[in-house]
Amino acid sequence: MAKDKKKLKVSAIRQGTVIDHIPANNLFKVINILGLDHIDNQITFGTNLESGKLGSKSIVKISDKFFVDEEINRIALAAPQAKLNIIRDYQVVEKKEVTVPDQFSGIVKCVNPKCITNNDNVKPKFRVISKKEVSLKCHYCEKITDQEHMVFI
Amino acid sequence: MKDKSLISINDYSKDEMLRVLDLAAEFEQNPSRDILSGKVIATLFFEPSTRTRLSFESAVNRLGGKIIGFSDSASSSATKGESLKDTIKTVCNYSDLIVMRHPIEGSARYASEVASVPIINAGDGANQHPTQTLLDLYSIRKTQEKLEDLNLFIVGDLKYGRTVHSLLMAMAHFNATFYFISPKELRIPAEYKMHLDHLNLKYHEYTDFRDIAGEADIIYMTRVQKERFSDPIEYEKTKNAYVLRNAMLQETRSNLKVLHPLPRVNEISTDVDDSEKAYYFTQALNGVYTRQAIISLILGLNN
Numbered sequence: 001m002a003k004d005k006k007k008l009k010v011s012a013i014r015q016g017t018v019i020d021h022i023p024a025n026n027l028f029k030v031i032n033i034l035g036l037d038h039i040d041n042q043i044t045f046g047t048n049l050e051s052g053k054l055g056s057k058s059i060v061k062i063s064d065k066f067f068v069d070e071e072i073n074r075i076a077l078a079a080p081q082a083k084l085n086i087i088r089d090y091q092v093v094e095k096k097e098v099t100v101p102d103q104f105s106g107i108v109k110c111v112n113p114k115c116i117t118n119n120d121n122v123k124p125k126f127r128v129i130s131k132k133e134v135s136l137k138c139h140y141c142e143k144i145t146d147q148e149h150m151v152f153i
Numbered sequence: 154m155k156d157k158s159l160i161s162i163n164d165y166s167k168d169e170m171l172r173v174l175d176l177a178a179e180f181e182q183n184p185s186r187d188i189l190s191g192k193v194i195a196t197l198f199f200e201p202s203t204r205t206r207l208s209f210e211s212a213v214n215r216l217g218g219k220i221i222g223f224s225d226s227a228s229s230s231a232t233k234g235e236s237l238k239d240t241i242k243t244v245c246n247y248s249d250l251i252v253m254r255h256p257i258e259g260s261a262r263y264a265s266e267v268a269s270v271p272i273i274n275a276g277d278g279a280n281q282h283p284t285q286t287l288l289d290l291y292s293i294r295k296t297q298e299k300l301e302d303l304n305l306f307i308v309g310d311l312k313y314g315r316t317v318h319s320l321l322m323a324m325a326h327f328n329a330t331f332y333f334i335s336p337k338e339l340r341i342p343a344e345y346k347m348h349l350d351h352l353n354l355k356y357h358e359y360t361d362f363r364d365i366a367g368e369a370d371i372i373y374m375t376r377v378q379k380e381r382f383s384d385p386i387e388y389e390k391t392k393n394a395y396v397l398r399n400a401m402l403q404e405t406r407s408n409l410k411v412l413h414p415l416p417r418v419n420e421i422s423t424d425v426d427d428s429e430k431a432y433y434f435t436q437a438l439n440g441v442y443t444r445q446a447i448i449s450l451i452l453g454l455n456n
Contacts, residue, residue, distance in 0.1 A: 114278050116259035120237060140259025141280050142161060144344055 009059075010046040016063040018085040019075070024048050027058035029078040029152045033107055034071070041065045053081065069096075074107055076100040077134060078152060100131040108136065111149045115141040124153075155453040158265035158272040162283040162319040167326040174291050176446035176455055177439070184442060188454045189218030195248035196222035197240070198275070199231060199255040204415060204437070205275050205285075209252050212444035221247060238267045245269045250452060271451045279315050285414055286319040288443040292436040293324075293371055296410040300327040304368050308334045309375035309395050309420060311341040316414045317375060321345055331356035332365065336391045338382060361394045367404050372397065374413045374420050374433075399424040412436050 022030050027047045030036075036043055042063040051057035066086065075082055076098040086094040105125040110117045117124040117140055125139035136145045154169055165173070180186075194213045198206050206224055213220050221244075223229045231240060237255070241264045244251055251268060253261055254275040261274035261281070276282040294300050305324055311317050311333050321331065321341075331349065333341045333356060340358065349356050359365065366372065377395050382388040396419060397411065413421055413433040425431050449455045 110259075112258060114256075114258045116237075116257050116263050119257050120260075120263070122259075122263050138259065140262045141278075142163075143258070143280075 009049055010044050010061055012090055013042075013044070013061045013063045013087055014090055015088045016041070016061065016065050017067060018087060019060045019062075019079075020057070020083045020085065021051065021054060021081050022058040022060065022075075022079040023054050023081075024056040024058050026078040027060070030058075030060065030075045030082075032152070033074050033078060034067070036060070036062065039065070070101070072096070073098055073101045074104060077107060077150065080134075100128055100134060103127045103139075106153060108145065109151045109153055110138045110141060110143065111145040111151075112138065112141050112143040115143065117141075154450045156271055157451065158261075158268075158274075159283050159447060159451065160261045160265055160272065160274045160277075161281045162286045162323050164283070165287075170287065170290060170323060170326070173287050173443065173446045173450065174294055176450060177287075177291050177442040178295075180442040180445040181439075184445065185215045187217035188449060189213060189216035189452070192218045192250070192452065193248045194218050194220050194448070195244045195251045196220055196224075196275075197229070197244060197251060197253040197255075198222065198224050199226040199229065199253070199260075201225040202254050202276060205254065205282075208437070208440045209273075209275065209284075209444055212441050212448060215441070216445055216449065218448075222252075237264060241268050241272075250448065273447065273451070276315075279313055281319060282315055283319060284440070284444055284447060285316050286323050287447065288436065288440040289316070289320050289373070289412060289414070290323055291439045291443050292410075292412055292432060295439065296432060297370055297408060300324070303327070303329050303370040304332065305329045306332040306334060306362060306366070306369040306372045307341075307375070308362060308372060308397070309377045310339045310381060311335040311375075312339040313381060314375045317341070317373070318345060320373065322348070325349060325352055325354060329354065332362070332369070333358045334360070334362040334395070336360060336377065336382075336387070336395070338387065339377065360391075363394075363401060366401055367406065369405060369409055372409065372411045374411060374417075376416075376418055376420055396420055396422060397425055398422040399428055402428055402430050405430065 024047050045060040047058040048056050082098045084096040085092045105123050110124050116122050126136035129135050129137050134147045196206055196209055210220050245268050250271055252273045252275050256278050258278035258280040261277040265272040274281055307317050374397055379388050409430050410432040411430050
């Protein structure tokens with residue numbers, strides 16, 4: 001592997017999940033979306049690392065943690081190009097990409113200040129109407145939140 | 154449709170809309186029937202809307218049902234700080250159906266998720282008002298004797314007008330050709346044009362309709378509100394282009410009818426009222442029949 005030739009910036013894990021190609025400025029959003037700040041697993045991360053694709057990227061390595069697709073796809077809004085490596089005994093046994101889910105709840109705020117989700121204790125819920133240039137339709141107020149106006153909770 | 158809440162016009166398929174219209178026509182023939190006797194309908198108006206509330210209450214009264222509720226949030230426990238969820242859950246214990254209007258967008262959808270009885274959305278902020286759309290469809294079909302292939306002129310505030318957006322979504326089922334007439338600042342949002350493009354439906358955008366009114370089967374007028382303009386001078390310059398006067402109806406089609414969701418302010422000159430083409434007051438009457446049909450379908454009492 002090409003990586004072996006260079007010194008790893010974030011040390012390898014024995015088993016668990018590596019999430020690579022996270023845009024550097026969205027690292028903490030990804031951590032938040034996956035709830036990594038509330039788990040006891042060992043987590044190492046690096047940020048502002050050089051990346052050909054993204055300019056500057058982040059990487060997160062979570063020991064002994066494996067995600068189901070539904071769970072991991074929630075980060076697609078913050079890190080659409082993220083790549084997952086599933087590690088067992090220091091070897092990559094599986095590679096995965098994230099895909100934007102068809103619908104989801106939480107993660108981002110509805111753009112409409114008059115929406116019930118911004119005025120009452122109601123969790124936002126969206127249907128994804130476009131995945132390329134992400135565009136979300138609010139389940140409640142039916143207004144569209146586009147990529148430009150997406151605010152993560 | 155039985156037991157199913159009506160929150161958005163998009164909740165109903167084309168066939169379901171037509172079922173409402175067919176049943177509404179039966180109620181027009183015979184509006185007073187006792188099919189709701191023993192039923193209690195709650196009308197929860199968290200913001201006042203006299204016209205819509207009276208139309209619903211008239212519909213229920215003509216069917217022999219009983220009504221409980223409030224006509225503005227000052228007389229509800231919302232002023233004591235009760236959450237919408239708690240109000241809805243409580244009123245579910247007292248009623249078979251809830252009709253609600255609320256200023257917050259999406260509130261009706263949320264209410265339908267916590268309620269044990271069906272909800273009819275009578276307006277949630279600028280979002281949806283589906284019974285208005287169904288009465289608009291009823292009025293169009295009644296005056297044109299069909300819904301297909303009509304030239305529909307929609308005039309005024311096309312950006313914020315919820316009746317406009319819902320009417321567009323509904324008439325898109327019937328191969329309408331849309332003529333959008335509005336000031337530049339209040340043009341129809343791109344998402345609706347994308348929807349029409351997707352369905353291969355024709356539409357045209359104008360800033361003035363004086364020269365093209367001859368093509369119209371239906372002119373649907375809406376109010377252009379001053380507060381929607383960022384520049385008050387722009388409002389003063391454009392406001393007269395969106396006022397319908399009787400003289401403008403001279404060269405129009407004989408089947409043309411003018412609709413308006415009401416309340417009207419000055420966008421339809423009062424000299425139009427006596428024209429045979431003015432239909433907005435009858436349109437409001439149709440609201441009673443349409444709401445009778447919707448209520449009885451949701452309660453499963455249409456047989």
